[in-house]
Amino acid sequence: MRTRRDNKDLAFVEINDGSCLANLQLVIAGDLLSSDAFKAVATGAAVRAVGALEPSEGQGQKWDFRVREIEVVAPSGPDFPLQKKRHSDEYLREIAHLRPRTNKFGAMFRLRSECAFALHSFMRERLFFQVHTPIVTGNDCEGAGELFRVSAAESPAGAGAEGTSPSPGALGPYDAFFGKEATLAVSGQLEAELLAMGLGRVYSFGPAFRAENSNTPRHMAEFWMLEPEAAFFDLADDMSLAEEMVQDVLGFLLENRLRDLELFDRFVSKGLIESLGAIKSRKFARISYKEAIKALSEAKGVKFAFPVHYGADLKTEHERFLSESYARGPVFVHDYPKELKPFYMRLNDDGETVAAMDLLAPRIGELIGGSQREERLDALEARLKELGLRAENYWWYLDSRRWGGAPHAGFGLGFERLLMLISGLGNIRDVIPFPRTPGNLEF
Amino acid sequence: MRTRRDNKDLAFVEINDGSCLANLQLVIAGDLLSSDAFKAVATGAAVRAVGALEPSEGQGQKWDFRVREIEVVAPSGPDFPLQKKRHSDEYLREIAHLRPRTNKFGAMFRLRSECAFALHSFMRERLFFQVHTPIVTGNDCEGAGELFRVSAAESPAGAGAEGTSPSPGALGPYDAFFGKEATLAVSGQLEAELLAMGLGRVYSFGPAFRAENSNTPRHMAEFWMLEPEAAFFDLADDMSLAEEMVQDVLGFLLENRLRDLELFDRFVSKGLIESLGAIKSRKFARISYKEAIKALSEAKGVKFAFPVHYGADLKTEHERFLSESYARGPVFVHDYPKELKPFYMRLNDDGETVAAMDLLAPRIGELIGGSQREERLDALEARLKELGLRAENYWWYLDSRRWGGAPHAGFGLGFERLLMLISGLGNIRDVIPFPRTPGNLEF
Numbered sequence: 001m002r003t004r005r006d007n008k009d010l011a012f013v014e015i016n017d018g019s020c021l022a023n024l025q026l027v028i029a030g031d032l033l034s035s036d037a038f039k040a041v042a043t044g045a046a047v048r049a050v051g052a053l054e055p056s057e058g059q060g061q062k063w064d065f066r067v068r069e070i071e072v073v074a075p076s077g078p079d080f081p082l083q084k085k086r087h088s089d090e091y092l093r094e095i096a097h098l099r100p101r102t103n104k105f106g107a108m109f110r111l112r113s114e115c116a117f118a119l120h121s122f123m124r125e126r127l128f129f130q131v132h133t134p135i136v137t138g139n140d141c142e143g144a145g146e147l148f149r150v151s152a153a154e155s156p157a158g159a160g161a162e163g164t165s166p167s168p169g170a171l172g173p174y175d176a177f178f179g180k181e182a183t184l185a186v187s188g189q190l191e192a193e194l195l196a197m198g199l200g201r202v203y204s205f206g207p208a209f210r211a212e213n214s215n216t217p218r219h220m221a222e223f224w225m226l227e228p229e230a231a232f233f234d235l236a237d238d239m240s241l242a243e244e245m246v247q248d249v250l251g252f253l254l255e256n257r258l259r260d261l262e263l264f265d266r267f268v269s270k271g272l273i274e275s276l277g278a279i280k281s282r283k284f285a286r287i288s289y290k291e292a293i294k295a296l297s298e299a300k301g302v303k304f305a306f307p308v309h310y311g312a313d314l315k316t317e318h319e320r321f322l323s324e325s326y327a328r329g330p331v332f333v334h335d336y337p338k339e340l341k342p343f344y345m346r347l348n349d350d351g352e353t354v355a356a357m358d359l360l361a362p363r364i365g366e367l368i369g370g371s372q373r374e375e376r377l378d379a380l381e382a383r384l385k386e387l388g389l390r391a392e393n394y395w396w397y398l399d400s401r402r403w404g405g406a407p408h409a410g411f412g413l414g415f416e417r418l419l420m421l422i423s424g425l426g427n428i429r430d431v432i433p434f435p436r437t438p439g440n441l442e443f
Numbered sequence: 444m445r446t447r448r449d450n451k452d453l454a455f456v457e458i459n460d461g462s463c464l465a466n467l468q469l470v471i472a473g474d475l476l477s478s479d480a481f482k483a484v485a486t487g488a489a490v491r492a493v494g495a496l497e498p499s500e501g502q503g504q505k506w507d508f509r510v511r512e513i514e515v516v517a518p519s520g521p522d523f524p525l526q527k528k529r530h531s532d533e534y535l536r537e538i539a540h541l542r543p544r545t546n547k548f549g550a551m552f553r554l555r556s557e558c559a560f561a562l563h564s565f566m567r568e569r570l571f572f573q574v575h576t577p578i579v580t581g582n583d584c585e586g587a588g589e590l591f592r593v594s595a596a597e598s599p600a601g602a603g604a605e606g607t608s609p610s611p612g613a614l615g616p617y618d619a620f621f622g623k624e625a626t627l628a629v630s631g632q633l634e635a636e637l638l639a640m641g642l643g644r645v646y647s648f649g650p651a652f653r654a655e656n657s658n659t660p661r662h663m664a665e666f667w668m669l670e671p672e673a674a675f676f677d678l679a680d681d682m683s684l685a686e687e688m689v690q691d692v693l694g695f696l697l698e699n700r701l702r703d704l705e706l707f708d709r710f711v712s713k714g715l716i717e718s719l720g721a722i723k724s725r726k727f728a729r730i731s732y733k734e735a736i737k738a739l740s741e742a743k744g745v746k747f748a749f750p751v752h753y754g755a756d757l758k759t760e761h762e763r764f765l766s767e768s769y770a771r772g773p774v775f776v777h778d779y780p781k782e783l784k785p786f787y788m789r790l791n792d793d794g795e796t797v798a799a800m801d802l803l804a805p806r807i808g809e810l811i812g813g814s815q816r817e818e819r820l821d822a823l824e825a826r827l828k829e830l831g832l833r834a835e836n837y838w839w840y841l842d843s844r845r846w847g848g849a850p851h852a853g854f855g856l857g858f859e860r861l862l863m864l865i866s867g868l869g870n871i872r873d874v875i876p877f878p879r880t881p882g883n884l885e886f
Binding site for chain 1: 444460461462487488489516517518519520523524540541542543544545548549552553555556557559560563567570572573574575576577578579580581589591592593594595620621622623625627634637638639640641642643644645649650652654656664665667674675818839840842843844846847848849850875876877879881882883884885886
C-alpha cells in the first residue's frame with residue numbers, strides 16, 4: 001500500500017504490485033470505511049482486496065477497483081521509514097533493503113532487469129553464445145590493479161595453510177583449498193577468448209571486482225560487466241558491435257519501459273528521453289587517440305586540471321569534453337599508444353599504437369573499453385617479455401595462439417555505467433540494489 | 444579446420460565456425476591441391492576460403508563449398524592436442540582451454556548458453572524481474588556451510604589489517620577494505636526476498652560458492668544458481684513454478700538445439716531425448732517427506748548405505764530411488780521436519796514441519812530446493828532464537844517482515860545440475876567451461 005486519502009463517504013487507497021510505476025486505485029465506501037480491517041491499511045502494508053475493476057470517473061487513471069472485502073495480509077505502521085515525502089538518495093542508500101519499494105528505485109530496478117534482458121537478446125540475435133567465465137581465478141593478472149584475495153575460511157590460520165606458498169619459487173599468498181593464490185576476477189576476457197576460438201562468438205555477463213580504495217560516484221568494488229569476444233572481428237567490427245548494441249538496448253527500453261524512463265526524465269535529468277533518442281539514432285563518432293589529443297589541446301575556453309599531451313592517459317574531464325563538447329554524443333577513441341594499454345592488445349603496424357578503442361559517453365566518460373587482441377604468438381610473447389610478465393603464467397593463453405588462433409576482438413561494457421547513462425542518475429550506488437564500496441558491506 | 448581427406452584429384456576439408464555441430468565441407472581441386480597454402484591447412488588451423496556454395500553430390504551434407512582461394516589465417520601443426528580420435532573427458536578437462544573446439548564441448552556450451560537464455564525468457568514471460576544480488580557479502584550466514592573469505596590483497600599482512608577484528612565483541616576475521624568480515628555468497632536469496640517485497644516477482648541468476656572440501660561428480664566450489672522469489676506465492680505455487688520452468692526449458696532446447704542434444708543421446712546417454720521429452724510432458728509427482736520416508740522404508744530389494752527413518756536427511760541414494768524407482772520421473776518432496784532445514788522456512792501449523800520442497804530428478808538427485816518463507820515477524824524471531832542465531836545480524840531481513848512483509852516463496856535451481864540432466868553427462872566438471880574444485884584453479 002502506497003498512500004490513502006480518506007473522505008467522509010469515500011476513501012481512496014493506492015496499491016502497487018511492483019510490476020510497473022502505475023498504482024491501482026482502490027475505492028472504499030459504506031460499512032467498510034469504519035471496519036477495523038480498513039483502519040489497519042497503513043502505508044507499507046500488504047493488502048488483499050476483493051472487488052470489481054470499473055472504468056474510473058476520476059482523473060489520472062483509467063480504472064478503479066471498487067472494494068467489497070479488504071484484508072491486511074502483512075501490517076505496517078507509522079514507523080514505516082518510507083513515508084509520502086521525498087527522501088534523499090543518501091538516506092535511501094542506508095535503507096537499501098526498503099528502497100525497492102519506492103517509485104524511483106522500483107523503476108530503476110525494472111530498467112536494470114529489462115536492460116539485462118535486452119543485452120542478452122541482442123547478443124543472441126547476433127549469434128553470440130553466453131558463457132560463464134570463472135569468478136575465482138588463479139590468473140596472475142599482473143598489472144591488472146588491486147585484487148581481492150579468496151581463501152577457504154576453514155583453513156587453519158597460521159598453520160601454513162594460508163600465507164606464503166610453501167613451494168619454493170612460487171610467489172604471493174597461497175590458499176590451501178585451491179593449492180595456489182586465488183583472487184576474484186577483474187574480467188572474464190582471457191577465458192572468453194579461449195571459448196571464442198571454439199564457439200566463434202561468445203559473451204560473458206557476470207560480476208567483476210576491483211579492490212580500489214577510492215570513493216567516487218563512478219566506481220564500486222563489485223560491478224557487472226558484459227564482455228563479448230568474436231573470432232574474425234577486427235577493431236572496426238568491434239566498434240560497430242558496441243555501437244549497435246548500445247543503440248539496440250536504448251531502443252528496447254524506450255519502447256518497453258517508457259513510463260519508468262519518464263520518471264527519470266521528470267525527476268532526475270530533464271531531457272533524458274530526448275538525449276537517449278538522439279544516442280539511439282545518430283552514428284557514433286570515431287577518432288584516433290592522436291586526433292583526440294589534438295582536439296583537447298586546441299579546446300578553447302576550457303581549463304583541464306590534468307594537462308594533455310601525446311602519451312597521456314585520458315581522465316574523466318577529457319573523456320567528458322570529447323563526448324559532450326567535441327563530438328556532442330558518444331565517441332570512440334581508438335589506436336592508443338601501447339604504453340597506455342594491457343599486454344593483450346594487438347600491435348598496429350606503426351609499432352607504437354595498439355588496436356584499442358574506448359567508447360566515451362556524455363555524463364559518464366568511459367562506457368566501453370575494448371580492442372582487437374594480439375593473435376600472433378611471436379608478437380604476444382615479445383610483448384609479455386617487454387613488460388616483464390612471466391610467459392609460464394599464460395601458457396594456456398599462449399596455447400590458444402599456438403594452434404589456430406584466429407584474429408579476434410572484444411570489449412567490456414560496464415553494466416552500471418550504461419544504467420547511469422539510461423537513468424540519468426549520477427551515483428553508481430543507485431543503479432545496483434546493494435552496492436559494495438570501501439567500508440560498505442551491509443545487506 | 445576439423446579434418447581433411449586427400450584424394451588424388453580432389454580433397455575435402457571440414458571446417459566449423461562453432462555456431463552448430465555441422466561442419467561445412469570445402470571441396471578443393473586443380474592447382475590448389477599442390478599449393479603451399481593448401482598444404483598448410485592442418486587440423487586446428489583457422490582458414491579463410493573464397494568460393495561458391497553448391498548443392499552437394501556427396502552423402503551427409505546438403506551443400507559443398509567449392510574453393511577458389513584458400514589461406515591459413517592462423518596455423519596449427521601435428522602437435523595440436525585435439526586430433527581426430529576420441530579423447531577421454533579426464534584428458535579434455537586438463538586442456539579445458541582447448542576443449543570448446545571439440546564437437547562434444549562445443550555442443551555442451553551451446554546448450555548451456557541456450558538453457559540460460561530459455562530461463563531468462565521464461566522468467567520474463569512470468570513477469571519476474573532479474574535482480575543482481577551481492578557476491579561479496581557481510582552476512583553472517585551462520586550454519587550455511589563452509590565459506591570463502593574475501594580480503595583486499597593489498598592489506599599489509601600481519602599489520603592487524605586482516606586477522607581478528609580490532610573491535611571488541613565482533614567475532615571472526617576482519618577485512619580492512621570493507622571494515623567487517625567479507626565472504627562469498629552461498630545464495631542471493633535473502634537479498635532477493637527484499638527485492639520481491641518491492642518488485643513483486645524477482646529472480647537472480649549468478650555465481651554461488653561453497654568451500655566444501657569434497658571431490659564428488661556433483662559438487663563444485665563455484666557454480667551458478669537461478670533463484671526466483673515471488674510475493675504472494677505459497678508452497679504449491681512455488682512447486683508449480685519450478686515444474687513449469689523445467690518443462691519450458693526442456694521444450695525450448697528440444698525445439699532449438701535438437702542437433703546438439705542428439706550428440707549426447709548418441710554418445711553419452713542412450714535414450715536421452717526420449718527421457719527429456721517424458722519429463723517435459725508428464726506432471727511431476729508431489730509427495731510429503733513423510734510419504735517419502737514410508738516409500739523408502741518399504742522399498743523392496745534395495746539396500747541403502749544410509750538407513751532411513753523419520754527425521755533423517757535424504758542422501759543421494761534416497762533421492763535417486765524416489766525419482767528413478769518410486770515416481771519414475773521428477774518428484775517434489777515437501778514439508779520436511781524443521782530440524783532439517785534453515786531458519787527462514789515457514790513453519791507449518793503442525794509446529795513440526797516447514798513449508799519446504801525439493802525437486803528430485805533421475806540421475807541427478809536434488810535439482811531444486813525451495814520453500815515458502817517465514818513472513819511472520821514473531822515466528823521468525825522465535826526461530827532465530829531457537830537456533831541461537833543473533834537477531835542483530837539480520838536486522839534488515841527482520842525489517843522486511845516488520846513492514847508489509849507479504850507471504851512469499853522461492854527456490855534455488857542448480858544450473859549445472861540442470862545441465863547434467865539435459866546433457867546426460869555424469870560429471871559436473873564437464874558442463875561448465877572452467878570448473879573450480881579443491882586443488883583446481885587452472886585457466
